[in-house]
Amino acid sequence: MDSPLFLGFDVSTQSCKAVVVDENLNTVFSTSLNFDKDLPQYHTINGVSIKDSSGVAKSPSAMFSSALQLSIERLRRAGCPLKRIVCISGSGQQHGSVYLAATAINGLLPDDDDTDDDEDLGEWQLEHGLFAMKDGPIWMDTSTSEECRQLAHCVGGDNNLAKLTGSKAWERFTGNQILKLRRHSPEVFDRTARICLVSSFCAGVLLGRPTRVDYSDAAGMNMMELSSLNWSRPICDFIDGKSADALTTRLGGQPVDPMAIAGNISTYWQHRYGFSPSCTVNYWSGDNPCAAVGMGLLNSGDILVSLGTSDTCLCVLPSMPVSPPPSAFIFPHPVKPGSFIAMLVYTNGDVTRRTVKGNRSWDQFSESIRASSPGKYLTLFTSTQEILPALQKGDPITAEIGNRDDEVSPGILERFPEGKLLVTGGGSRSEQIRQVFSDVFERSVVALDSPDAAALGAAYKAMLATAKLNGKDVIDENWYDRALQILLRRASDFCGII
Structure with a gap:
């Protein structure tokens, strides 16, 4: 029987990396693409499509889907046996957000007979009106200073906000971006049926449907209570302007365990690229959490x-x-x-x-x-x-x-x-x-x-999530030592140990 493989992605600001590891943590395949160079149809500069003097910084949401598709295609061309991949996880640039229209709730992917194999997935999503807003704010956006002040005020100041959510109000954090959208572009907010982080959106693209945010990445939104790992009702009430429940629905429900399995990979990926029907998708997380695992x-x-x-x-x-x-x-x-x-x-x-x-x-x-x-x-x-x-x-x-x-x-x-x-x-x-x-x-x-630490951490997380699903605990001292030694061996610029 062929040994299992685990795939980790890192969808960052400027690039998408993919790393495939075996059950001994060895990297067996990898690929990387640059948004500006490899996806020129999105007209980005350093991965950013909109950047102005007011601090606004946005990236095209469909570009992330195109990047996943191209990365998987490159793995296939490199000879990676995609059928042996048993679980996929990923890392998304933290704080970045994607705004989906109601049409996306029915599915993020074409039907099996709806498109040919060569059609770009991101362009298909744009043509079918899946996005309420084509370009979403990313971590570089600093245009929400007023929203930060208001959000902190609603819970009694930054100290209280930090105690509640783990951080003071920062302009890049997603909750402040959502608040700005509702106040300055209410028509866009009203037609937004689902709000995703880059991480949860990409996981949804593999599943074929929108999915929830994991609680490690959700902490970068100024919206989740660290004590309960649920959305804060007072904060969600304030951001939505009407109802915390309404915003929770837009978020797809409460945050989930980063080690949980979100579901099986869509038939779209099975039929076009040869993934096994039993291949699962682990909830994705942010780049900082995944890099911590990878390092x-x-x-x-x-x-x-x-x-x-x-x-x-x-x-x-x-x-x-x-x-x-x-x-x-x-x-x-x-x-x-x-x-x-x-x-x-x-x-x-x-x-x-x-x-x-x-x-x-x-x-x-x-x-x-x-x-x-x-x-x-x-x-x-x-x-x-x-x-x-x-x-x-x-x-x-x-x-x-x-x-x-x-x-x-x-x-x-x-x-x-x-x-x-x-x-x-x-x-x-x-x-x-x-x-x-x-x-x-x-x-x-x-x-x-280790320039691909986040993708590597995502691949490790896919393996750990699979082990947890099967009732095994593989995080022990030996696993940690093996992971660190492998990191040292594969580091592109190892300086030494003092």
């Missing part, structure tokens, strides 16, 4: 610092915090029931480091660190507007700093109060940056770059 953040106390364009810090918590700080974003762990993940985002990340590093290599940058006196400099850089803490763009805030490279470089490094088990991103190439994390937290630092 091995499974145990309480595990920490990941990603040194990217923005710097992010994720930490696994054993339980829901009593009073979540408004600065953090708290969401349920997608594969560890009862655990949560705290996420901090710092705007001033790689741009600042690279500005100071200049044309030097990371080795030269590290050498300038070694040439300086430790603990002498404390600097907060604001090359762009900072969100933690809230600071406007301006000059560096420093107690004492010089102008020589070997004096400026330590300031970049010493602004980080957080520690790390795993560190990834461009800055992880610096031995001295890794050494600081190791010294502060007195443990080994694993530095790696």
Whole structure:
């Protein structure tokens, strides 16, 4: 009997990645496509179709369907035995939303005899009027500051909102985007029969029908109570303007367990691409939850610092915090029931480091660190507007700093109060940056770059969901260690362990 395979997608801002793993966590097939290059019919720039000075940022919803179809076609052409895939899961860019018209409730896919194999799925959905709004807001949208203020006010302020939902009101969070839609485009809101996240929409495309949001991704909406994992009635009442029940219906019902099975793959995919009728679809989640799984953040106390364009810090918590700080974003762990993940985002990340590093290599940058006196400099850089803490763009805030490279470089490094088990991103190439994390937290630092971590985490989640369905628990210490070692081996730019 052929061994089972598990498929994970990551539908991100600019691309769609697909990873197929076997039951030993080995990657056996993968593919990636770029929205701008591979789906030019949607006329996006960096995956975005609408972006203006007011902060609006949107992407074409049909593009996600086209991306799934093309990715599956590429896997088939590469020789992937799609019939052996027993479960599919996925990751969607967090906070992004899709607005479906009533026609979509009857189905998101053509009937078996309704279209030829070569027809683009996204274009078919557009032609059949499945979308109440063709372009949906994504995480880059910052146009809802007024809605954020109003939403926080309705529950007594940001501290109360954070305690209730796990986060203060952020412009990118979906609840604020829905509120803006109802107030500024009521005709679009009225013809919206179903509101999806990118994750739940893509899961629905595989199922052939709209499906519910999982509670790990739902935490990024400012709408779900962390304590109950259900939609907050006061918040939904306020956003809908009439009835929390009406908005819950538009959302497809209450959030669901990220480890649950949503159903079997549609006959559309079975007949056209050869998937087995027994292939199931696991509820999709967001990119941050799935990346946490893909990077091995499974145990309480595990920490990941990603040194990217923005710097992010994720930490696994054993339980829901009593009073979540408004600065953090708290969401349920997608594969560890009862655990949560705290996420901090710092705007001033790689741009600042690279500005100071200049044309030097990371080795030269590290050498300038070694040439300086430790603990002498404390600097907060604001090359762009900072969100933690809230600071406007301006000059560096420093107690004492010089102008020589070997004096400026330590300031970049010493602004980080957080520690790390795993560190990834461009800055992880610096031995001295890794050494600081190791010294502060007195443990080994694993530095790696896994650009498809979210897709990989989704594939792992598909395997775990299948095991749970069959009554098995495969999350144990050995599984974690094997997953981490595989991540290290397959990392595209492994820096080392200190």
